[in-house]
Every structure is written in structure tokens, then in C-alpha cells.
Amino acid sequence: MTIDFKRDVLAPVAHDFTAMDTFINEGITSKVALVMAVSKHVVEAGGKRMRPIMCLLAARACGLSKIEHAHHLAAIIEMLHTATLVHDDVVDESGLRRGRPTANATWNNQTAVLVGDFLIARAFDLLVNIQNYDLLKDFSTGTCEIAEGEVLQLQSQHQPDTSEETYLKIIHGKTSRLFELATEGAAILADQAEYREPLRHYAGHFGNAFQIIDDILDYTSDAETLGKNIGDDLMEGKPTLPLIAAMRLTDHDSAQYQIIRRSIATGGIADLEQVIKIVKQSGALDYCMQRAKQETALAIEALQALPETEYRQGLQSLAELALERIQ
Amino acid sequence: MTIDFKRDVLAPVAHDFTAMDTFINEGITSKVALVMAVSKHVVEAGGKRMRPIMCLLAARACGLSKIEHAHHLAAIIEMLHTATLVHDDVVDESGLRRGRPTANATWNNQTAVLVGDFLIARAFDLLVNIQNYDLLKDFSTGTCEIAEGEVLQLQSQHQPDTSEETYLKIIHGKTSRLFELATEGAAILADQAEYREPLRHYAGHFGNAFQIIDDILDYTSDAETLGKNIGDDLMEGKPTLPLIAAMRLTDHDSAQYQIIRRSIATGGIADLEQVIKIVKQSGALDYCMQRAKQETALAIEALQALPETEYRQGLQSLAELALERIQ
Incomplete structure (x- = not known):
């Protein structure tokens, strides 16, 4: 039986999700009309709300009794995520996200930068209300x-010598850390110190798998399924795992090796078709898929430290579902 | 005797200032070379460090015993200030600040946006270490x-109908709030609840005066004294107090009135010379100077609730000194 997001992931926390959603909408308040308009626009453009759902499942899996704290924390997570997306779209000069015009495209870069700042500040403001120092410390260090x-x-853009180790550091920061x-925030709220590490490991490995899959799709998907164009990363000279693996698996004296290096160094998609061919034929994509599966397995393994509940199962289903994008 | 910044403002907290400066440099740590390079660049480009000095004077004026907390708080204030400048320079597409190339000009907008985010996060990270909820709440709400x-x-740019009330809201947010x-943060640290309001009023009125003076100088200074070009605000269609007052003091059927309105609506400095003439002849500049003096008087009046010390005198001197820029 294939996994169904709504039935296997969302259903156990469906009520919590509704409460969280209400709190997001109530939490974004401002007397400044433009702040409201942009904040609403970007928060409503959200996708599956994977991060807050993960937070709610983790909180329930830990047996958190003050569950309204989890609703708040999940909303805060989504606000922080939205803020980083708004700034990312300025950084990447993106016009569309999930098929909708971005804040920088709808308004301008100025507005997007400042409303992103507002959302970060507001997320911290709501977090302070929970009055938990361990949580605050985790979040303030984590956002750094x-x-x-x-x-x-950014520093690694156009750098063909970027190592897999550096790549892993990048994806840990930009993707896994918020998961x-x-x-882990849910475990802190539940005051279940022994679940902090397992849940952090679950989320860290999940995030790694999620990002590796995203980077694979940049060389294999079509625009319809992904909502982004194939070759976006290559365009920007980003040394993602498919390219790093392709260079390792290709004869360093070959023309293929030079094509990959040059594409990273210069950016642009002039050689996109050739790069895709090399990435596939060298075995780089297979390696990436194997790494995504490994990370998913490690995520699920970490979960076993938690009691067996429908919530733990929901977290496991979420990890398995992420893998399906490349299968 | 004229007021001297070093003797009358800085001297009483000179030792604290050194400790604060060390803490800023130690506080900005990152394993990412580009984060370090940009952070150092922008923090070193700082000016007189008016905000942290004000924080240190306020802490001493309140008799704070754990003075190292004030060193940390002052450093955090400067980091937040620097972060807003870095994002402002992206927003305003500025190439120079205080005669030095900005982060966005030296690197690029992407780097400036992200390092600004890092500095905001790091400031909160250091603030959490102080473990004071009242302080955290004040700062998280304040940064919103x-x-x-x-x-x-931004919303008021190119809007000739912007009221003086809205102008005051803008400058309270963008300038006075951080002061x-x-x-007030110093009073919270010192656990002197009765000094919170007087010190907040002092800083709020000081900030208003400071920003009004800055907006006056945009129509009267030369580039050398200010480090910014005359007419910068007009260029961007910013309805600052000199223009708002000029419109109120000018016959609404006159050509002069239309010139001001049009200049705000369209931006640009095609009519700069005429606008300067109208701002001066209408009495708008006089009104602005009078308002700056009023705000300074209110700032100094608020200080009287504090015990008479060299630190309180330092705060008063700082307010008087700010006024001298337009005298």
C-alpha cells in the first residue's frame, strides 16, 4: 500500500494542525497594512506545511500535555521557514514559488527584505511567550x-572543488537545521530530555534526504512535478551532490570531467543536456539516490527510541513519503 | 563651553566601552569565512557607537551592579543596529556608508541579506544568554x-499626503525604537522598574530629535559634513518632515505647493534647488528645528527622574550634542 500524506501523516494531528493554522493567522498581526498584506501573501503561499506537521507529530509522540504550546511552536517554525523563503527569493531573484509570484516579484526586493525581517522578529516574539530558556537557546543558535x-x-557557488563534506554542511544549515x-523543540517542550537526541537525529537525517532528493530532481524532474525548472542549480553554479559525485566518478582527464567543472565555475545551462547525461551515465544519480535512502533509513532508525504510537508512525511515513519523489 | 563627545559623553563609560568593544569582536564568531569577513567589515564600519554608549550610560545611571551584562547588552544593541544598516543599504541600493563601501557593494545583495540575518540571529542568541524574560520580550517586540x-x-514613499503623525510613527520605528x-533594556537589567519609563521617554524623544535633524540635514548640509548627499531623501520620494511642513505652510493653490507634491510623488532631484528654496522660505526648516529642540527638551526633562550622576549628565550631553549638528 502506498503512503498517503493526508491519511498517514496528517490525520493523527489533524486537529492540532487546525489550531496551529489559526494561531499563524492570528500571530501575524501588524498595524502596517503592507506588513499584513505581504505576510499573508507569503504565509498563504505555503506548501504542505511539512515542518509544523513534523513538530506536531513529535510533540504528540513525546506525550506533551500542554499541547497548545506545540501549536504555537509549530506556527513559529512555519513563520521562520516562510521568512527564510522570502529572503531566499530575494537572494535567488526568483519570480515564482510553487507557481505563485514571490514577494519580491509582487512588491519589490525592499519590501521582501523588510517583511522577512519582521517575520523573524515576530517568530522570536511568539517564542519568548512560551518562556522556556532551553527552547529559546536552541532556536537562537539554530537560526544562526x-x-x-x-x-x-553562497560562498561555494561557482566552486568546483567543493567537497561532499562542505555540501553536507550547507544542506544541514539551509534545510535540516529547521527540521x-x-x-527537538517539541521534546524540549515536553520536557523529555531523552527524546531530544533521537528526534534531532530523525529530523537531521530526514532533512538531508529531503535536500539530496531536491538536488537530484534538479537534474531529472520536469517543471510540472516540481514547480521549479530543471537545471536551476546548474544555472547558478551550485555544486550539489549530483555534480560532486559525477566529478568523483568520472575520469579526471576526460572531457566530461571538464564540462562539469566548467559548468559549476561559470554557471549557466549551455551544457545542461550534456551535464544531465554525465550525471546519469557516471552513476552519480544512483549514488545520490543511495545516499537519500541511507539518510532516510537513519532517520527511521533514530525514531525507534520513541514509544510506538501513531505519531511515531506518522513521522516514519513522512520520511518514506519523501523518498517516493525519486522512485 | 561647547560639549565634547569624548570628554562629556564617552569618558564616564570609557572602560565599559572597551569591554563592550571586545565583546562585540568576540561575539561575532562563525566557522563560515564569508560570514566573518562581512560581519567584521560592517561592524568595524560603525560610527560613534552612540547606541551602545547610551546603553552603558543608562546602565550606570541606574546603578547596575552586574555591569558585564550591560557590556553584553550594549554589544547586542550595536549588532542589531549594524544588521538593520546592512539591510537598509540593500533596500536603498547604497554603495557607500560613512565613506566606506557597503556590504552589498563590496560583496553583493545576497551576501548582505544573509549576513544581516545572521547578525539578527546572533544578537538574539547573545541576548538569550542573559536569561531575562522582560528583556527578551522588550527586544523581540521592539525588533518587530x-x-x-x-x-x-516604504509604504509612504512617493505619498505626498503622508501626515506628520505617520512621519512620527515611521521615525519612531526606524530610529527611536532601538534607542x-x-x-530601557539597561533599566530592566538593573531591575529598576521605576526608571524604565523615564529612560524610554528620554531615548524616544532623543531618537525623534536625532532623526528630524538628519532629515533637516538632507536639505541643508553638504556631502562632506554628513557623509551622504544632499537631496537623498527627495531622490527616493521620502515625505520627511521638511516637506510635510513645507506643504502645510505653503498656499495650496501655489506652484510651490505643487512642486513639493510632485517631487514626492515622482522622486528624483530635478527640482532640488527649488524644493530647498521652498523648504527654507516657507518656514518649514524653522519649524523642523523647533520640533528637534522640543524633542531634545522632552528627552532631557525625562532624565530628571534619575539620580543626578555623571552618567545622567552624559546622557544629557549626548542629547545636547545631537542638536549642535543644526546650529
Whole structure:
């Protein structure tokens, strides 16, 4: 039986999800009309709300009694995620996200930068209300690391010598860290110290798998399924795992090797078709898929430290579902 | 005797200032080379460090015993200030600040947006370490209001009907609010609840005067003294107090009135010379100077609730010194 997002992931926390959604809408308040308009626009453009759902499942899996705290935390996670997307779209000069015009395209870069700042500040403002220092410390350190991951990605752009180790640092910061905050934060709220590490590991490995899959899809998907164009990463000279693996698996004296290096160094998609061919024929894509499966297996393994509940099963289903995008 | 910044403002907290400066440099740590390089660049480009000095004076004026907390708070204030400048320079597409190339000009917009985010996160990270909920709440709410003030300014660009009331809201958010955090934060740290309001009022009125003076200088200074070009605000169609007052003081059927309205609506400095003439002849500049003096008087009046010390005198001197820029 294939996994169904609504039935296998969302259903166990459907009521919590509704409460969280209400809290997001109530939490974004401002006397400044433009702040409201842009915030609503970007929060409503949200996708499946995977991060808050993960937070709610983790909170229930930990047996959190003050469940309204989890609703707040999940909403805060989604606001932070939205803020990073708004700034990412400025950074990447993106006009569309999930088929909708971005904030920078609808308004302008200025508005997008400042409303992103507002959402970060508002997320912290709501977090302070929960009055939990461990949680605050985790989040303040975590948001530093997220920004650092994003800058490391910029620093590595057009650098063909970027190692797999650096790639892993980048994706940990830009993607996995927020998933970690979502689940470890739930364990902190539940005051279940022994579940902090397993839940962090689950989310970290899940995030790694999720990003590796995303980077695979940049060389294999069509625009319809992904909502982004094939070759976007190559366009920007991003040394993602498919390219790093392709260089390792290709004879360094070959023309193929030079094509990959040059594409990263210069950016642009002039050689896209050739790069796709090399990535596939060298075995790089197979390697990436294997790595995504490994990370997913590690995520699920980490979950076993938690009691067996429908919520733990929901977290497992979410990890398995993410893998289906490349199968 | 004229007021001297070093002798009358800085001297009473000179040792604290050194400790604060060390803490800023130690506080900005990152394993990502680009984060370090940009952060150092922008923090070193700082000016007189008016905000942290104000924080240190306020802390001493309140008799704070754990003075190292004030060093940390002052450093956090400066980091937040720097973060907003970095994002402002992206928003305004500025190439120079205080005669030095901006982060967006030296690197690019992407780097500036992300390092600004890092500095905001790091400031909160250091703030969490102080473990004071009242302080955290004040700062998290305050940073929301700062972002809102900046967005309100954007929203009011090219709007000739912007009222003086809206102008005051803008400058409270974009300028005065951080001064308030610097001084009220010191009272919170010192656990002197009765000094919170006087110190917030001092800083709020000081900030208003400071920004009104800045807006006056945009129509009267030369580039050398200010480090920014005359007419910058007009260029961007910003309805600042000199223009708002000029419209109120000018016959609404006159050509002069239309010139001001059109200049705000379209932006640009085609009519700069005429606008300057109208702003001066209408009495608008006189009105602005009078308002700056009023705000300064209110700032100093608020200080009287504090015990008479060299630190309180330092805060008063700072307010008087700010006025000298237009005298």
C-alpha cells in the first residue's frame, strides 16, 4: 500500500494542525497594512506545511500535555521557514514559488527584505511567550546556523572543488537545521530530555534526504512535478551532490570531467543536456539516490527510541513519503 | 563651553566601552569565512557607537551592579543596529556608508541579506544568554516594531499626503525604537522598574530629535559634513518632515505647493534647488528645528527622574550634542 500524506501523516494531528493554522493567522498581526498584506501573501503561499506537521507529530509522540504550546511552536517554525523563503527569493531573484509570484516579484526586493525581517522578529516574539530558556537557546543558535548554511552555500557557488563534506554542511544549515528545531523543540517542550537526541537525529537525517532528493530532481524532474525548472542549480553554479559525485566518478582527464567543472565555475545551462547525461551515465544519480535512502533509513532508525504510537508512525511515513519523489 | 563627545559623553563609560568593544569582536564568531569577513567589515564600519554608549550610560545611571551584562547588552544593541544598516543599504541600493563601501557593494545583495540575518540571529542568541524574560520580550517586540517602521516608510514613499503623525510613527520605528531598547533594556537589567519609563521617554524623544535633524540635514548640509548627499531623501520620494511642513505652510493653490507634491510623488532631484528654496522660505526648516529642540527638551526633562550622576549628565550631553549638528 502506498503512503498517503493526508491519511498517514496528517490525520493523527489533524486537529492540532487546525489550531496551529489559526494561531499563524492570528500571530501575524501588524498595524502596517503592507506588513499584513505581504505576510499573508507569503504565509498563504505555503506548501504542505511539512515542518509544523513534523513538530506536531513529535510533540504528540513525546506525550506533551500542554499541547497548545506545540501549536504555537509549530506556527513559529512555519513563520521562520516562510521568512527564510522570502529572503531566499530575494537572494535567488526568483519570480515564482510553487507557481505563485514571490514577494519580491509582487512588491519589490525592499519590501521582501523588510517583511522577512519582521517575520523573524515576530517568530522570536511568539517564542519568548512560551518562556522556556532551553527552547529559546536552541532556536537562537539554530537560526544562526541556518543563516551560516545559506552563506556557506553562497560562498561555494561557482566552486568546483567543493567537497561532499562542505555540501553536507550547507544542506544541514539551509534545510535540516529547521527540521531539527521543529522536532527537538517539541521534546524540549515536553520536557523529555531523552527524546531530544533521537528526534534531532530523525529530523537531521530526514532533512538531508529531503535536500539530496531536491538536488537530484534538479537534474531529472520536469517543471510540472516540481514547480521549479530543471537545471536551476546548474544555472547558478551550485555544486550539489549530483555534480560532486559525477566529478568523483568520472575520469579526471576526460572531457566530461571538464564540462562539469566548467559548468559549476561559470554557471549557466549551455551544457545542461550534456551535464544531465554525465550525471546519469557516471552513476552519480544512483549514488545520490543511495545516499537519500541511507539518510532516510537513519532517520527511521533514530525514531525507534520513541514509544510506538501513531505519531511515531506518522513521522516514519513522512520520511518514506519523501523518498517516493525519486522512485 | 561647547560639549565634547569624548570628554562629556564617552569618558564616564570609557572602560565599559572597551569591554563592550571586545565583546562585540568576540561575539561575532562563525566557522563560515564569508560570514566573518562581512560581519567584521560592517561592524568595524560603525560610527560613534552612540547606541551602545547610551546603553552603558543608562546602565550606570541606574546603578547596575552586574555591569558585564550591560557590556553584553550594549554589544547586542550595536549588532542589531549594524544588521538593520546592512539591510537598509540593500533596500536603498547604497554603495557607500560613512565613506566606506557597503556590504552589498563590496560583496553583493545576497551576501548582505544573509549576513544581516545572521547578525539578527546572533544578537538574539547573545541576548538569550542573559536569561531575562522582560528583556527578551522588550527586544523581540521592539525588533518587530523596528521592521514595521521601515516597512511603513516604504509604504509612504512617493505619498505626498503622508501626515506628520505617520512621519512620527515611521521615525519612531526606524530610529527611536532601538534607542529605547538601549536605555530601557539597561533599566530592566538593573531591575529598576521605576526608571524604565523615564529612560524610554528620554531615548524616544532623543531618537525623534536625532532623526528630524538628519532629515533637516538632507536639505541643508553638504556631502562632506554628513557623509551622504544632499537631496537623498527627495531622490527616493521620502515625505520627511521638511516637506510635510513645507506643504502645510505653503498656499495650496501655489506652484510651490505643487512642486513639493510632485517631487514626492515622482522622486528624483530635478527640482532640488527649488524644493530647498521652498523648504527654507516657507518656514518649514524653522519649524523642523523647533520640533528637534522640543524633542531634545522632552528627552532631557525625562532624565530628571534619575539620580543626578555623571552618567545622567552624559546622557544629557549626548542629547545636547545631537542638536549642535543644526546650529
